[in-house]
Amino acid sequence: MVQTAAIIEGTGPSLHDQSVDGARFRQALAAHASGVVVITAQVDGAPVGLTVTSFTSVSLTPPLVSFYVDRASTTWPSLKLADYFAVNVLADEQTELAEIFARRGIDRFANCPGWRIGAYGVPLLAGISARLTCHRHSVADIGDHILVVGHVVETGTTGGKPLLYHRASFGSFVPHPRESE
Numbered sequence: 001m002v003q004t005a006a007i008i009e010g011t012g013p014s015l016h017d018q019s020v021d022g023a024r025f026r027q028a029l030a031a032h033a034s035g036v037v038v039i040t041a042q043v044d045g046a047p048v049g050l051t052v053t054s055f056t057s058v059s060l061t062p063p064l065v066s067f068y069v070d071r072a073s074t075t076w077p078s079l080k081l082a083d084y085f086a087v088n089v090l091a092d093e094q095t096e097l098a099e100i101f102a103r104r105g106i107d108r109f110a111n112c113p114g115w116r117i118g119a120y121g122v123p124l125l126a127g128i129s130a131r132l133t134c135h136r137h138s139v140a141d142i143g144d145h146i147l148v149v150g151h152v153v154e155t156g157t158t159g160g161k162p163l164l165y166h167r168a169s170f171g172s173f174v175p176h177p178r179e180s181e
């Protein structure tokens with residue numbers, strides 16, 4: 001019980017000494033499949049966005065979602081200025097968009113035809129399977145990442161299949177055979 005509390009708080013040099021080896025940590029994380037989203041916002045009239053797999057739902061009432069952004073992100077200094085952001089849930093054929101929004105040194109939106117400004121001024125990508133428009137709720141420093149929590153103010157879905165990410169590869173969802181029995 002005492003140890004659980006210490007892990008949650010992340011305090012104490014002894015816990016640091018117990019940290020798992022970095023390569024083993026990444027290997028274990030890669031076993032976890034996730035959806036792929038692009039977080040977008042508009043800052044001083046310019047669109048910004050980055051690809052993220054750390055997106056998750058947080059709370060139903062109130063409706064909260066979250067993602068983590070690397071402290072080293074060059075997008076974060078702009079993104080953190082935005083009151084509203086959009087979670088663009090990528091559809092399974094949108095691997096190229098996932099790559100574009102993870103690439104530095106390019107104009108990401110110039111490489112992404114069909115995007116538009118939606119409600120609350122957030123950029124929305126074309127062909128996505130869902131969008132969640134969020135008002136920034138809270139931000140916290142966690143390790144080498146920043147936790148961003150958003151209060152969802154608007155959504156839209158198309159019912160398309162989602163893009164998935166697993167072991168550094170993109171894929172698409174296939175229902176378990178049991179589902180068709």
Ligand SMILES: Cc1cc2nc3c(=O)[nH]c(=O)nc-3n(C[C@H](O)[C@H](O)[C@H](O)COP(=O)(O)O)c2cc1C
Nearest residue numbers: 050051052053054068069070073074075101102165
């Ligand atoms: C599939 C995938 C998932 C990613 N997930 C995250 C994430 O959850 N958080 C994050 O900070 N970066 C994530 N990245 C990396 C960022 O997209 C990328 O490093 C970043 O956009 C680099 O540019 P920046 O300096 O604009 O942040 C991911 C990249 C890919 C390809």
